[in-house]
Amino acid sequence: MAYSFPEEVLEHVFSFIHSDKDRNAVSLVCKSWYEIERWCRRRIFVGNCYAVSPRIVIRRFPEVRSVSLKGKPHFADFNLVPEGWGGYVYPWISAMAEAYPWLEELRLKRMVVTDEALELISRSFKNFSALVLSSCEGFTTDGLAAIAANCRNLKELDLRECDVDDRSGNWLSHFPESCTSLVSLSFSCLEGEVSFSALERLVSRCTNLRALRLNHSVPLDKLPNLLRRAPQLVDLGMGAYTAELRPELYSRLGNAFAGCKGLKSLSGFWDVVPSYLPATYSVCAGITFLNLSYATIQSPDLIKLIRQCRNLQRLWVLDYIEDSGLNALAASCKDLEELRVFPSDPFGQEANVSLTEQGLVSVSEGCPKLQSVLYFCRQMTNAALFTIARNRPNMTRFRLCIIEPRTPDYLTLQPLDAGFGAIVEHCKDLRRLSLSGLLTDLVFEYIGTHAQKLEMLSVAFAGESDLGLHHVLSGCKSLRKLEIRDCPFGDKALFVNASKLETMRSLWMSSCSVSFGACKLLGQKMPRLNVEVIDERAPPDLRPESEPIERLYVYRTIAGPRLDMPGFVWTMGDEKSATEFS
């Protein structure tokens, strides 16, 4: 006998269930829950904008207030996705402008956003409050001006690593004097200058401002005034942290920082001059996130700063930190959860800094909560990986990037199969993994066997045969995203595991050995996949079918083949394409 509830009660219960995973479980329980849930769903996340059409989403979820969309595949960050591939947000905005007049939030990642789209957003949604654009492109500061001018209740405007055509800094002046609602303003990726007086006035009147990330153009001597106007800041991205050494500026800066007692996050630090760093010391004890990935300062200065940040949870830093700095980190920051070390000179032939596998081992030993690692280095050993794996079975994200492809264990000259094998065996909750170094098919066998919670795998210059790919596709139960470049993987593994592809979000393969004939066949046999061949050389049908294609992007979809492809992208199995190639 079912425990019955009136609808409103059930809806009220659902209002306390937030994660997408749980809401989806709820919608599959029974017919009545499905119906109730879909009407009260307020927030949706679409991980691949081509997997579903706006119309289908709108039809199923009529009362959505917050939409997150992702466009281009991740390898677009490395220029592996040609310009013009797709990921246009305008069709979504246009559909939602009609269907969701009460839309409040839009979060986009790797999408092409135009000024028209921004203008449409600013005019269509009366309660629009949050716009977050990560790694997006295609718009100018004119579009930002429209958002600033028309969105009366704007709380959040965040631009993260976007490619913006900076026409003028005046876009900030388009925030009306009546605008006091801003909670988060982030424009660190803009190249040009902003109107500084407009910025100051805006910061003054937005008393709820919690996050402010400036761009490089805001000079250091303007910072104390800004900080004095916003002592309630929690997240600060500074502009250029450089100036001639002036004691009065230094003391003004120190006082200003001391006034921001709630600061938890510091970033920016462009062109940092080490002598000004101690001005931040008064807030360092409260800092949990420190982003020094633009700070070209040497290890001794970094160590001094890090030692002040005893409660640090996340650190992003350049490899200038070296092993010595990482040792200091391991000793001082026992709450560290995430470490990212970026290369200062990735294209150099030789190491310019003394950063080795030891630094990472040291942090893995000293920081018991460490679970997320991104580490660029030039050498690694299986032994180090064993140690890291045994030290940190709680690791959930492990991305190791040995700069030179196919680098073996430098002590034994063996492949790093065993080391990565240890990682997947010990770290049972591993969700994300990036491989590098010299690797055979064996590492993939380990991954397929042990990495049962792995959701995303990135592979480059690894493996020996289709068997490698087959191990991963047939073994990793939770795999959702697989991206591969320059590996000798081909058709066989794809055919044998074709149905697996329907359980994943996407597969990317570039510079591998997948033939055009195989892509065609896959596209024909798997109607719920879009099998996209991306080839800038020439239409693939002008070459023998057995010849490998440049790039393959396979993703599941219920929207069918997309219609906005450029000339160098073909969807396989599509009626139109098929007749072209017959």
Add this chain to the structure above:
Amino acid sequence: MSESEMAIIKPEVMKSYIWLQTADGSIQQVEEEVAMFCPMICREIIQTGMGSSKNYAISLPQRVNPSILSLILDYCRFHQVPGRSNKERKSFDEKFIRIDTKRLCELTSAADSLQLKPLVDLTSRALARMIEGKTPEEIRETFHLPDDLTEEEKLEPLRNTADDPRIRLLNRLYARKRKELKEREKLKNVEVEEEHVDERSVDDLLSFINGGDGDSKVPKTSKHKKKNRRRKDQAKDVSSDNVSKNHKKDPADLSSVEPSPSKTSKIQEAAVDSLAAKVEFDDGDIDDELDPAMKEELDREVEDFARRLNSDWPERMQEILSSGQERRHAPISMNGNGSLRRYTGLERR
């Protein structure tokens, strides 16, 4: 009135009671301040004057049975005392909701009908916590809910391996449906070319690729080409063997499938109808023009099916956009085929 008489009357006057009647007819009395804590009861008292005696007991909504009422009154009795600290109240609440699921549901429902918002929130949150982290099946078990979504609606997410019985059944069914669809088309006098239809299921395809006896109508030349290329590269025989072995573990024999009751197959046939239609449109070999009205109907069916089929895709594609955006860096090829993002000051394009 004499003093002695007053002394007898006073105790009753000092404490007044409200009379409540539950749907089953039973009546009980409750201290007034406790009863007044319930907005619905409070309103009844004030607006209608009911509740002051047994004959004029306030009728409670049907969802409130005597045992649940007693629970609710315990809650009210505790919380209506003004002096309690937040910590005390919280502690009481945590203990209060530690009851079995059935009673928790009844309590939620009853509190809602009495408009006792704090208790509604408390119980709703407790129920939400019971739902979180569970699969649909587990949720159904917990709340004794019917399993009335059709198989096709629940089929998502599709399983990993090709030997999932439902996938194989679907494959077989859609092959059959495509045939039927074509017959129907013929009857409508639409020209259907005698094209060679590749009716192989994915499993058939697999055995074909691995050198099995699939009913293949496609010339084997491409396969040989591939084999030649393989030999040219390196001895990949080991890998081929392994791959075939893996596949042979998974028989393409569809007759071993045991579908669940006929209702399932019927539903799946309907689903497969749509799937077949979609396959029709996507298969480049077939270029017959379908009657547009039928095409539209099939379109809708397909979408409907696809929608229900893929209803928990957000789960699959789950990755909450976090505030500190990750920047992912893969090893770079030395020919400059992938430059790093701007954080090193290098050009992105």
